[in-house]
Amino acid sequence: MTTRNVGQPFVRRDGRAKVTGEARYSYEVAVPDAVYGVLVTSGIAKGRIVEIDTSAAEREAGVLAVISHKNALRLPGEPHLEGPDRVVQALQDDRIRYSNQPIAVAVADTFERAVHAAMLVRVNAEVAAHTVRVEDELHNAFPHKIMAGGKLQEPDESHGDVAAGLVAGAARVEEAYETPFETHNPLEPHATVASWSGDRLTVYDASQWVFAVKKKLAKGFGIPPENVRVVTKFVGGAFGCKGSAWSHVVIAALAAKQVARPVKLALSRHQMFGPVGGRPRTRQKVAVAAQRDGKLTAIRHETVSPTSRFDVFVEASALQARHLYASPNIESRHRIVRLDIGTPTFMRAPGESSGSFALESAMDELAHRLEMDPLALRLASYAEKDPADGKPFSSKSLRACYQEGARRFGWEKRPRTPRSQTRSGQFVGMGMATAMYPANFAPAQALARMLPDGSAQVESGTIDLGTGAYTVFAQIAADELGLPFEKVRFDLGDSDMPEAPIAAGSMTAASVGSAVLVASRALRDRLIRTAIVDSASPLHGLAPIEIRAEDGRLVATSGKSDSYVELIRRAGGKPIEERGKTAPGDEREKFSMHGFGAHFAEVLVDPDLGTVHVSRMVGVFATGRILNARTARSQFLGGMVWGIGMALHEHSVFDEKLGRIMTRDLSDYHVAVNADVGSIEPLFLEEEDAHVDPAGVKGAGELGLCGAAAAIANAVFNATGKRIRELPITPDKLL
């Protein structure tokens, strides 16, 4: 494969459309005769609806219906799937299970009238005692299998004798760490447009996985899956919360059926807090011990996170402890508790981001105790093989990431002791942490089609979350087909297209990229075969191995060539297409597959006020082949900035008495703004990985966040001598 296009920093193909507003997000798709649905959500955390008075709303002009459990059509099926799906509340009963649960939908001819009608709905609820505090349910904590990397994993794993290993070390750290509830809050809120035609349903949804939405709706409404088409052309951020179809998706389809009009339904920003997931709070305990030379004698990582009463999500914070550092004794344990909250869900690097904060903070504490450089401690226990099962890594350039990162960052200038370096009255601190994220890969399909004009159309029903899918897959196809980038169009986001996996888990580039590669290669081979059997082709009679694709032509080693345009014209002038399909094979059994990286952060901490500014971050990542240097850089950049938000700001605050989240919008759910971000330098070291997947890609979406918050927390310790074990690191914790 020649790589004239792959790796190039092409600008996003959809960039201009998005910036000019030409790109239509799901809610903006023009559907004739559409009406507007606005949700009424629960004001209490637990109870039963005794009475719901919709009469005032129904009397208003333009209101078509107010649908609640009292008059909602009974769904013939359960709208729930195996796998990463969530149990939904689609107005089927009177029970309130969490705050902000959808309990009714007002449908009107304009959005404003629907808003108005929703505000007129009066709910009389019988309030039941709720629990939203993890502490109150710890006695009922239980283990549950973990859905991660496309498979179920055991909650507990142990090898060696951790208790003995912890005692055997020259130094030991045993501490508790906490991360708070966080809410995804992509700029584009969840939105669904549902339109029925008889028993056929078309849905435009803000989704990371059109195929799951399709199957879920088909199941709920008792219709064949082929009757449902789901389209998602543009997504304004998702980060996991759009990975499963939540209640409002089913409600939009239900309302559309009931009023016999297409219904558009979007969540308000406030409705993003609760009914559509979030990262659950974690309470973690980490114990690590090492010999004087830094070799780890034991690692123990335990975590408890909450889920809802009616569904299970496990924040798999302790998974990476199984694979990250070499130690003869490693133990990891996951427990969950049930609370009266909406089900939490995957949020960028679920498990790895929250877990790396704890594990990588503990490693920093251990280094401090050993009076060792934190980087040297990590190198002392560098895992040459996966500690969990002894498998070799398909590729691992972590050592090079450490070295390059340390060099670029100037790690040798790190203050040896806390509070020893100041810059304009602020303490300077430097910290580092390791990043690791599994190289996930799931079955995917794609179609490649050569058109009579010699350009190619390639498609797969994947999603571009803002990641660059529209762009990078065209790059892969262009190289396989020997076409310039401009001659390949890649289309996505439609359940009528070849099936793709959920656009999550940093696996889209690997999975869909491989399918695109296989489909394009199949198409090229088909075109070669067409040429060699065509007596009018200059390539007639040659062996396929003598022919390559280049500049829109098939070129033989002898120099003879045939163009795609001529070839198709002679073959009847019809487009020629091939499908490609990939799936993980045995390599997954033979190798351990992960992307790795190293974060280095510098912070300035005000000694009097405790305010923290991240002045500099360098992240070096090695995650297989980079498809597009620009879009990959943006992903790492985004991950690192998110790390600043996670370390210093993000927190969905509960009022525990009310059982409700107090944070309600982006003015009080704080994420980092430009003024909070100093210099951010993401770099990547390219790897050739022959085992991971046909595209040689390990994924970039989540790796940049893993370890980022820990590097900042470690830098804060280096600056102040204060170890903050509970995120976010707010100034009050530092005084």
Added chain:
Amino acid sequence: MMRLPRFRYLAPRKLSEAAAALADLGTQASVLAGGTDLLPNMKRRQQTPATLVGLREIRALRARSGDPGSGMTLGALTRLSEIEHDSAIAANWPALAQAAASVATPPLRNMGTLGGNLCLDTRCSYYDQGPEWRAAIGYCMKKDGEICWVAPGSPRCWAVTSTDTAPVLCALGAEVTLVSAQGERRIPVEDLFADDGIEHLTKKPGEILSAVHLQKPTPDARSTYVKLRRRGSFDFPVLGIAASARLRADGTVEEARIFLSGTGSRPTNAAEAVAFLAGRKLTDEDVLREAAESIAHVARPLQNTDFSMSWRKQAAREFAARALRNLLP
């Protein structure tokens, strides 16, 4: 969902017409300046005026007169971004430029006005919520309800002032003109505010804040505004400290004025610190620290303000010291 309720909009071209309209409508009407505070509040149904009297067509409210040599009058509709970028203001009343520059974000400063920022509604976690949220807890006394969720036994509302320019204008001894159908009055900015989360302005419903008058700065005048917030931009103050002073060459304080934002329902006057400082040398670190301690003492933290009480006390002291140091040449 964030949509405005129904309202009537009036767009008078003259201040007298606006005042007449307000006189007719009484408490049913609100004045609309830049709208960056009022309109979101209306979307959340925190304020539900039947009529908005828009001021934007009234040219006089954009006028500016005077100069640093004699004192300056800024029309109430002067945009925060104009103040932020005005070199005369930065040179003579630096605290005002600093405060304006620290409000929200550039787009909001392009819309937000000086008069509007002075009249900013008070804030509270139980009040700054959507209608559904407030309905679910039976509202609070600031709007539609009976009790205070911050201090359930309290007879008063504890919502907090969050304006950045108000403490500065108090510290600068500025004045405002209030115009109504009955005429106009000019009062110190300090007297514009009352210590109540609901009735936080002494401005009567029929009155329009038309102008802000800045005193001529003396050659030895210095001023500063420091704002503590959770992140670098786009945030209300956790604590804002405005200080102005006249200093002799040897650092002796002739006169000082210090006001705080984010600590109570009105800008808090650090009167004790001011009295202590008079005649003392700010260059003396002990004096400075004792004054800072005194300022921190009035930065009384409440449950509805950000961060823990102990942090606020400690941070207020250090932050006050920083503000005072800013006054030194």
